[in-house]
Amino acid sequence: MTTSAVRFLLNNDVVTIENIDPNLTVLQYLREERFNSGTKEGCSSGDCGACTVVIAELGKDSQTLNYKSINACISFVGSLHGKQLITVEHLKQGAKLHHVQQSMVDNHGSQCGFCTPGFVMSSFALHKHNNKPNREEVLEALAGNLCRCTGYRSIIDAAIASSEHCEADSFAQHYNQTVQQLNDFKGLPSAKLSNTRHCYFAPKSTAELAEKLLSNPQAILVAGATDLALSVTQNLAIIEDLVYLGDVTELQTLENSAEEFIIGSAVPYSDFTPMLHEEYHELGEMIERIGSRQIRNNGTLGGNIGNASPIGDMPPALIALDAHMTLQRGNEERKIAVEDYFVDYKKTVLKASEFIKNIYIPKSKPDQVLKVYKISKRIDDDISAVLAAFNIELKDNIVTNVRIAFGGMAGIPMRAKQCEAALLNKTFDSESVTAAQQALTQDFQPMSDVRASDKYRMKVAQNLIQKCYLELQSKNIETRVVNYA
Amino acid sequence: MRSLINTKHSNENINNELASVGQGGVGRSKKHESADKHVSGEALYIDDRPSLRGQLHAAAGQSTIAHGLIKSIDLSAVKAAEGVVAVITVEDVPGHTDIGPVFPGDPVLAIGKVDYIGQPIFAVAATSHDLARRAVKLAKIEYEALPAVLTVKDALAKQSFVRPPFTMKRGDSATAIEQATHQLSGEISVGGQEHFYLEGQVSTAEPTEDGGMTVFSSSQHPSEVQKLVAEVLDIPLNKVIVDTRRMGGGFGGKETQAAPWACLAALLSNVTKRPVKFKLSRSDDMCMTGKRHPFENNYHVGFDSDGQIKGINIEVNGNCGYSPDLSDAIVDRAMFHSDNAYFLDQATVTGNRCKLNTVSHTAYRGFGGPQGMMTIEMVMDDIARHLGKDPLEIRKINLYGKDDRNVTHYHQTVEHNKMAELISSLEQSSDYQARRASISQFNIENTLLKKGIALTPVKFGISFTVQHLNQAGALVHIYTDGTIHLNHGGTEMGQGLYTKVAQIVAEEFQVDVDTVGVSATRTDKVPNTSPTAASSGTDLNGKAAQAAAKTIKARLIEFACEKYNVNQAEVSFKESHVIVGQDKFSFAEFVQQAYMGRVSLSSTGFYKTPKIHFDRATGKGRPFFYYSTGAAVSEVLIDTLTGEYKLLRVDILHDVGHSLNPAIDIGQIEGAFIQGMGWLTTEELVWNEQGRLLSNNPATYKIPAISDTPSDFRVDLVPDDPNREQTIYNSKAVGEPPFMLGISVWSALKDAISSVSDYKLSPDLDTPATPERVLWAVEAMKDNA
CATH class of the missing domain: 3.90.1170.50 (Aldehyde oxidase/xanthine dehydrogenase, a/b hammerhead)
Structure with missing residues (x-):
């Protein structure tokens, strides 16, 4: 193998690619280079799921495989290094359909058929980990796949019914062999890819990464690519120098200490969510509505903070929790509050050659409650109009500590300090709530855009304070349509 | 005619039908002809x-x-x-x-x-x-x-039209409104819709x-x-x-x-x-191609104390974009459907075709019909709140009659009208009244979350209103191994047309449907075809293919009579065999005999819809061969602090006549309902003040996703009710009509919102009813309560 190559399994075949433009997406690679047209292009922006493929990766134990659905349209081809890529073409064995495929046929789950390969792959990934999924689990796994024809009922039935015909598929039969092959890949050097003009590099350590960034401060960092890839597919940007963080060992760590969680910046949502969900239930629930399963399988916490969206979903929650983060440049490391990271619209304190290393999230205290609200037009896979996070400590109904942060209310995710002041050390009652609602107009002047008007954003933000209050007053009433069964 | 279906519940029904898949013929839940290729990625699209x-x-x-x-x-x-x-x-x-x-x-x-x-x-x-x-x-x-003209209001003020205005009129509505006990007026802005076909x-x-x-x-x-x-x-x-x-x-x-x-x-x-x-890239597709017409409609109605309409004026104003495209016929269809299922007595319906500097709006499932129906469904809700009655009561009292009160504002008599029975049946099966009562109780007990329920009907006219389009051709070949090849003028877009037409041909010859091959729709196979639109694909092409098959079948029978010296009554086709007197041949074997006997095994077929006519100069005629009908009950939950909502349960009863393929028909109904719901709820087209479309990608334009489908979704076909008109196997068109069942979701949202005023006020709720619009409507209830 030359030093400038990416090696992976395409279905069961070892493939080495070199001299390919690293701006190429996995979807383009499959369709244009491999002539595998089963994987469809619906939007090229990670929103429709027609391009869903499955990645198999080695688990931490190096003996098990994790199957993850991803959007091929917004994954760069270099990120395949060391993994197995499974496409819809590989599910059918001879004339026999895979059981998730057969179930789609039996339940009349396809009409025009264009979204179908994507649904099949999402369902396949689900069944690899859960061969008896219930309705809720199916919805969670398929929320990133849009169908315009069926109305979904038949697809839900198909995904649930697949388990009735579950049998060992070719992937199960090749399991040990695949594990061995992926272990063999571990010995490969760091992935590099370049054509004459653009290059891609996947360092394996923070030292390697830091060095690369010092020597090349213009390089663009990419983790899950769920946002960055859109600049290529939608805005036709060309990234000259791409540095992939997914192979950096130190950025993949997950620590659960007595006081805090420490999450490596390149850990995908899917991997850190269970841990957080246990500690902060509402945060976990909210994360399950960030993007889709495909997005959460690739998207990372570092990326969510790093791209400095005004909404972000995670940053408001992290700010409310007073999370911190470490930034590294060369050998130097500094720790800052997540709150202090954001300066202005898409402007942060990150210096040239610096990267986000770890995120530190404190654990909950006895009197502390975290309330998180994600308001969007659609429940699944939608960018929030407003994201609100309330971190409140109550003693005898007195607010002894409070941090409130919003996304979508300003150019950056930020705290509502006047609002906090109106509540701090006050009895938590309708009077202080009204004062807090009033104070919110001093904290924010939201804008109107395609998602919501300025007036709606302010009104909802104020009403969420009320909702938070009502939920803390009487824990037994149902207050959210999202949770209503 | 044998009974083809007797559907109890969609899921059970389809699964029970599975046993018969592969045996061919109509009335069975045969899988989509490309289903295996769809799931394996082998189905080829142009890209x-x-x-x-x-x-x-x-x-x-x-x-x-x-x-x-x-x-x-x-x-x-x-x-x-x-x-x-x-x-x-x-x-x-x-x-x-x-x-x-x-x-x-x-x-x-x-x-x-x-x-x-x-x-x-x-x-x-x-x-x-x-x-x-x-x-x-x-x-x-x-x-x-x-x-640039960028609003309908501006276009109306400037009389900026792509085609001249048109009025349909029956009786003297102005006097009738004036003399009625009650009068109401209202207006509604109905948003457009991006098609968002997954393949651009x-x-x-x-x-x-x-x-x-x-x-x-x-x-x-x-x-x-x-x-x-x-x-x-x-x-x-x-x-x-x-x-x-x-x-x-x-x-x-x-x-x-x-x-x-x-x-x-x-x-x-x-x-x-x-x-x-x-x-086209997705964003180019969304910016450069037309969408469902946004409409701004208004009404003035007079009604009696029972809520029965005595007279009504309706104006529908379609935003056509910059060019005529199909807008004349689309605004016509909005006008034709301004009655939905209701007798308007004295009515004047005016349609304006507004010209704006946006992309030219175009055909979209329902073709203006849905936008037309929205006004009259708003009227039903408004009358109900005004009189303090359940909107269902108002809907029922205004339905077309069977023998009287049965002429539309375009002077077509509504025949074979069983809407009252359909609604009554759905009211029972959905447990509407008991749920209405428990919802009222829920709303008294809950200040934050409110529930709403609504039952809305659909009556949709079937036929192209442009007469010459109501024709179709087909081409059927039988090869010497007994396999059949089928082409027709209709196109396959997922609706199962190829499957249904193959079933029809298989039925004609009584052979296994898997022996009927279909290939691409091509202009050199079947010429001068109409668009596959107006829900007409199966009605037209099914009949044309049947005609082609019948021609060949007649030749085969004639050949059998000559060769075996039998009369026609002694020749029959059964279970992939041809029975000639006492002899029985496999279909393939008999076809070979016919070939050796120099019988042509290929034929075209042609069909044109009978009975239809419309005189646009007088606004009178029978534009529709028949009506497709259905009704839906939707129950929703709203959050009065955020405007968020969730669809909890849907019950649908829909009439497809004798279903050619229950699984495909149910798929059409479910899909159309969810698409209609999306149009009225989360799918928001936003243009800025320069006329640029801001919602130009799926990150900003939100079609329903999987969780938007209600966990309790009950779809039934009206059992054993053949189309009284001589359509193909007495089936009814199904592509568009169920789209408008989605209106029940909008009406249910209004019901929930109205509860905030203790049902005293009828909320204005423009569409799409995004959480933002729902919240403002709730606020308006609070302000006016």
């Missing part, structure tokens, strides 16, 4: 076709202003860009420059003037899709901006050896693509072949809107003498 030698990729340079004169175009940088092989403007079009489908007004490339943001001004062929997209951004175009617009053009063009187009109307490609190239129609195997969804969006890209691909192919593919 999946292997690249041809030398194939190029197209992109179009777009207008960046909503209205203006083009002062200069500098394409030097475009021509010099990497990979660019050819660049064309309207100057390079050898033939027609206007590709308007019915009326002129749609230049294939801008002619000195632009009328909307996104309008194609020039086109490029390059060596890759991305290089073509990059190159078009390099043009330098100078405009002299002209004032795409065409590939290949030059042929005789100066013609073979075009592979994702089109609902291959014959129109053929005609327009021939016209822009200035070549005869017999030199253009258009081939459409399948679309990844159409929904009306590929009726006229597929043609521009096919024409541009053909023009570029003509210049370069190389194959050219034109695939």
Whole structure:
């Protein structure tokens, strides 16, 4: 193998690619280079799921495989290094359909058929980990796949019914062999890819990464690519120098200490969510509505903070929790509050050659409650109009500590300090709530855009304070349509 | 006629039917003919076709202003860009420059003037899709901006219309309203809808050896693509072949809107003498192609103390965009459906076709019908709140009668009307009254979350209102091994048309449906076809294919009579066999005998819809062969602090006559309902003050996702109720009608909102009813309570 190559399994075949433009997406690679047209292009922006493929990766134990659905349209081809890529073409064995495929046929789950390969792959990934999924689990796994024809009922039935015909598929039969092959890949050097003009590099350590960034401060960092890839597919940007963080060992760590969680910046949502969900239930629930399963399988916490969206979903929650983060440049490391990271619209304190290393999230205290609200037009896979996070400590109904942060209310995710002041050390009652609602107009002047008007954003933000209050007053009433069964 | 279905519950029914899959014939839940290929990724869409030698990729340079004169175009940088092989403007079009489908007004490339943001001004062929997209951004175009009309209000004030206004009238509505006990007025803004077919617009053009063009187009109307490609190239129609195997969804969006890209691909192919593919990126597709017409409607109604309408004036104002396209017929259909299922007694319905500087709006499932129905459903809710009654009561009292009160405002008599029974049956099966009571209780007990319920009916007229389109052709061959090949003029966009028509042919010969092969819809197989639209695909093409099959069958019977000296009554087709007197031959064996006996085993078939006529000058006639009907009950939950909502349960009872394929029909009903719900809830088209579409990608335009489907979703077909008109196996069209069942979700949202005023007020709820609009409607209830 030359030093400038990416090696992976395409279905069961070892493939080495070199001299390919690293701006190429996995979807383009499959369709244009491999002539595998089963994987469809619906939007090229990670929103429709027609391009869903499955990645198999080695688990931490190096003996098990994790199957993850991803959007091929917004994954760069270099990120395949060391993994197995499974496409819809590989599910059918001879004339026999895979059981998730057969179930789609039996339940009349396809009409025009264009979204179908994507649904099949999402369902396949689900069944690899859960061969008896219930309705809720199916919805969670398929929320990133849009169908315009069926109305979904038949697809839900198909995904649930697949388990009735579950049998060992070719992937199960090749399991040990695949594990061995992926272990063999571990010995490969760091992935590099370049054509004459653009290059891609996947360092394996923070030292390697830091060095690369010092020597090349213009390089663009990419983790899950769920946002960055859109600049290529939608805005036709060309990234000259791409540095992939997914192979950096130190950025993949997950620590659960007595006081805090420490999450490596390149850990995908899917991997850190269970841990957080246990500690902060509402945060976990909210994360399950960030993007889709495909997005959460690739998207990372570092990326969510790093791209400095005004909404972000995670940053408001992290700010409310007073999370911190470490930034590294060369050998130097500094720790800052997540709150202090954001300066202005898409402007942060990150210096040239610096990267986000770890995120530190404190654990909950006895009197502390975290309330998180994600308001969007659609429940699944939608960018929030407003994201609100309330971190409140109550003693005898007195607010002894409070941090409130919003996304979508300003150019950056930020705290509502006047609002906090109106509540701090006050009895938590309708009077202080009204004062807090009033104070919110001093904290924010939201804008109107395609998602919501300025007036709606302010009104909802104020009403969420009320909702938070009502939920803390009487824990037994149902207050959210999202949770209503 | 044997009983084909007796559906109890969709899921059970389909699964029970599975046992019979593969035996062919109509009435069975036969799987989609491409289902196995869909799930395996083997089904080929146009973008999946292997690249041809030398194939190029197209992109179009777009207008960046909503209205203006083009002062200069500098394409030097475009021509010099990497990979660019050819660049064309309207100057390079050898033939027609206007590709308007019915009326002129749609230049294939801008002619000195632009009328909307996104309008194609020039086109490029390059060596890759991305290089073509990059190159078009390099043009330098100078405009002299002209004032742009960007609202319906402005268009009405300026009398800016793409076609003249039109009125349908029955009786003296003004006097009737005046003399009625009660009067109400209202207005509603009904949003448009992006089709969001998962496969975007795409065409590939290949030059042929005789100066013609073979075009592979994702089109609902291959014959129109053929005609327009021939016209822009200035070549005869017999030199253009258009081939459409399948679309990844159409929904009306590929009726006229597929043609521009096919024409541009053909023009570029003509210049370069190389194959050219034109695939629109998703955002280009959303900006450059027409959508469902947004409408702004108003009403003035007079009614009695029971809530029965005595007179009504309705005005529907369609935002047609910059050109006529199909808008005349679309606004007509909105007018035809301004009654929905209700007798309007004295009625005046006026339709305006407003011209705005946006993309030209076009066909979309329901074709104006849904926008027309919204007004009268609003009237029902408004009357109910005014009188303090349940809206269902008002709906029932206003239904068309059987023998009287049964003439529409366009003077067609509503026949075979069983809407009252259908509603009554659904009211029972959905447990409407008990749920209404428990919802009222829930709303008393809960201040934060409120529930709402609504039952709304649909009566939808079936036929193209443009008479000549109601015709179809088919071509059936039988080969000597007994297999059958079928072509017809209809296109497959997922609705299962190919499956149903194959079932019809299989039924005719009593053979296994798997022995009927279908291949792409091609203009050289079946000519001069109508678009696959207006829910008519099976009605028209099924009858045409049946006619072709009957012709061959008659020849086979005649041959049998001659050869075996029997009479016709002694020849029958059964279980893949032909029975001739005492002899029984396999179908294949008998077909071989017929071949040896020199019997033609190929035939065309033709069909035209009977009974229909409409005189637009008088506004009178029978535009529709029959009506498709159905009703839905939706129950919702809203959050009065955020406007968020959730659909909890849906019950649907829909009439498809004798179902040709219950699984496909139920799939159509479920899919249409969810699409209709999306139109009225989360799917929001947002244009800015410059006329630029901001919701131009799926991150900002939200069609329903999987969790939006209610966990309790009960869809039933009206059992054993054949169409009284002589349609194919007495079935009824199903493509569009159930779309409007989604109106029940909107009405249920209003019911929940109204509860905030203790049902004293009828909320104004423009659509789409996003959480934001729901919240403002709730606030309005609080303010006025």
